[in-house]
Amino acid sequence: xVLALVLAGCASAGGSAASPVMASPDVAAASxxxxxxSPSVVASDVDYEARLQFLDTPIAGGSVAPPTHAKQPPHxxxxxxxxxxxxxxxSAPAAPTEAPPTTATPAPPPRRESLLIYTATLxxxxxxxxxxxxxxxxxxxxxxGYLASRNDTSIVIRVPRARFQEALGEVAKxxxxxxxxxxxQDVSDQVVDLEARLKNARAVRDxxxxxxxxxxxxxxxxxxxxxxxxVMGEIELMEGKLQLxxxxxxxxxxxxxxxxxxTSEVHAMARLPFPWLQELGLSTLLQVR
Amino acid sequence: xxxxxSSASISLFALALTLAPAGCGPIFTLDTPSGMIELxxxxxxxxxxxxxxxxxxxxxxxxxxxxxxxAFWVQAVTLHMKELSGYALLSSVDVTTASGSAGKELRxxxxxxxxxxxxxxxxxxxxxxxxxxxxxxxxxDEMERNRPMVEAAMxxxxxx
Numbered sequence: 118x119v120l121a122l123v124l125a126g127c128a129s130a131g132g133s134a135a136s137p138v139m140a141s142p143d144v145a146a147a148s149x150x151x152x153x154x155s156p157s158v159v160a161s162d163v164d165y166e167a168r169l170q171f172l173d174t175p176i177a178g179g180s181v182a183p184p185t186h187a188k189q190p191p192h193x194x195x196x197x198x199x200x201x202x203x204x205x206x207x208s209a210p211a212a213p214t215e216a217p218p219t220t221a222t223p224a225p226p227p228r229r230e231s232l233l234i235y236t237a238t239l240x241x242x243x244x245x246x247x248x249x250x251x252x253x254x255x256x257x258x259x260x261x262g263y264l265a266s267r268n269d270t271s272i273v274i275r276v277p278r279a280r281f282q283e284a285l286g287e288v289a290k291x292x293x294x295x296x297x298x299x300x301x302q303d304v305s306d307q308v309v310d311l312e313a314r315l316k317n318a319r320a321v322r323d324x325x326x327x328x329x330x331x332x333x334x335x336x337x338x339x340x341x342x343x344x345x346x347x348v349m350g351e352i353e354l355m356e357g358k359l360q361l362x363x364x365x366x367x368x369x370x371x372x373x374x375x376x377x378x379x380t381s382e383v384h385a386m387a388r389l390p391f392p393w394l395q396e397l398g399l400s401t402l403l404q405v406r
Numbered sequence: 407x408x409x410x411x412s413s414a415s416i417s418l419f420a421l422a423l424t425l426a427p428a429g430c431g432p433i434f435t436l437d438t439p440s441g442m443i444e445l446x447x448x449x450x451x452x453x454x455x456x457x458x459x460x461x462x463x464x465x466x467x468x469x470x471x472x473x474x475x476x477a478f479w480v481q482a483v484t485l486h487m488k489e490l491s492g493y494a495l496l497s498s499v500d501v502t503t504a505s506g507s508a509g510k511e512l513r514x515x516x517x518x519x520x521x522x523x524x525x526x527x528x529x530x531x532x533x534x535x536x537x538x539x540x541x542x543x544x545x546x547d548e549m550e551r552n553r554p555m556v557e558a559a560m561x562x563x564x565x566x
Binding site for chain 1: 445447448449450454456460462464466468471472482483486487490491493516518523525527539541542543544
């Protein structure tokens with residue numbers, strides 16, 4: 118019976134599982150106004166266990182874009198303007214109490230920018246590989262990025278999305294570019310899906326929290342707790358994935374593999390041209406006739 | 407025509423013998439131990455002998471070495487064996503032939519197909535500026551078992 122109540126709560130609080138709801142304020146203007154929040158769904162922290170508090174901390178920000186393309190939410194004067202974040206994140210704050218727009222004919226939504234993960238792989242031919250590896254590591258820091266990994270012949274750096282092209286240009290100057298591959302992976306659909314699922318899960322969590330407050334029988338309370346733990350686990354997983362997406366979008370990955378340049382084969386050591394010296398050793402000594 | 411008397415012929419023969427270049431004969435001698443058999447016609451080896459269990463002793467004479475500095479060739483042989491042939495230098499000691507010529511012994515270890523081997527090289531300069539290289543080698547166990555005999559044979563080398 119408890120679980121039936123939970124499922125009923127899902128249907129009333131969500132109702133949007135089938136159609137993803139855009140979390141960013143600019144796109145929300147085009148969708149029908151959200152239903153007035155049920156009194157049982159509370160955005161603020163539920164005051165019964167400390168472990169739930171951090172889950173209600175909103176992830177601030179707008180849609181992910183290079184800092185130069187920051188947008189103001191056009192239709193919600195009541196909302197504070199989200200400042201351009203130093204490390205852009207993905208989802209807008211969960212605001213069930215958000216007031217519906219008052220305009221009669223909502224303006225067409227601006228086209229949401231695709232969320233892209235940029236990666237580049239280059240193969241460079243250089244004379245001194247070690248010195249070139251160090252140059253690239255310093256370059257990553259100079260553009261506000263960092264070293265991800267390094268070995269004898271390759272290096273991986275992460276650079277801010279806004280300076281990706283600049284970093285690629287600087288890397289190409291270090292040696293002869295033998296191979297270059299740049300990819301942009303559009304993860305918009307995955308992010309939107311995750312955001313919608315996260316919003317639903319939070320609504321379910323809040324509903325379960327309310328039920329737990331009202332539970333009188335210990336058996337019922339235990340069942341509700343179990344369900345709550347499961348939903349919280351899912352929320353954590355989704356939040357982690359969103360954070361991972363945010364990181365990959367904010368910082369592009371550049372992998373550089375090095376090949377040593379040589380115009381002619383050089384023996385590591387010149388050998389004395391004496392046949393008897395080359396014949397020394399067990400293989401000749403033990404080959405008796 | 408005047409012919410030589412027999413006594414004059416003998417004197418001339420003796421003179422020829424004394425004036426004959428030293429390189430006409432072997433420039434070294436070595437006592438083959440009773441536990442080894444000397445092998446004939448061994449190509450670039452002036453001497454080669456072996457035990458029944460596979461330990462081999464060999465001597466090379468280098469006529470045109472270009473340089474007869476023992477230290478130079480010790481370095482050359484060491485580098486060649488270590489860096490180009492994958493041998494590990496175990497020891498380097500001063501040695502002397504039975505005839506008093508100073509030289510160097512280099513002892514190397516080498517693994518082949520997981521089996522350890524020992525390879526010993528002694529480098530000398532002969533009085534007529536040839537290089538004499540004395541080698542001994544075999545599987546490590548056999549070399550250890552025959553070590554006294556091998557060392558005695560190497561120590562019996564005399565240079566002329």
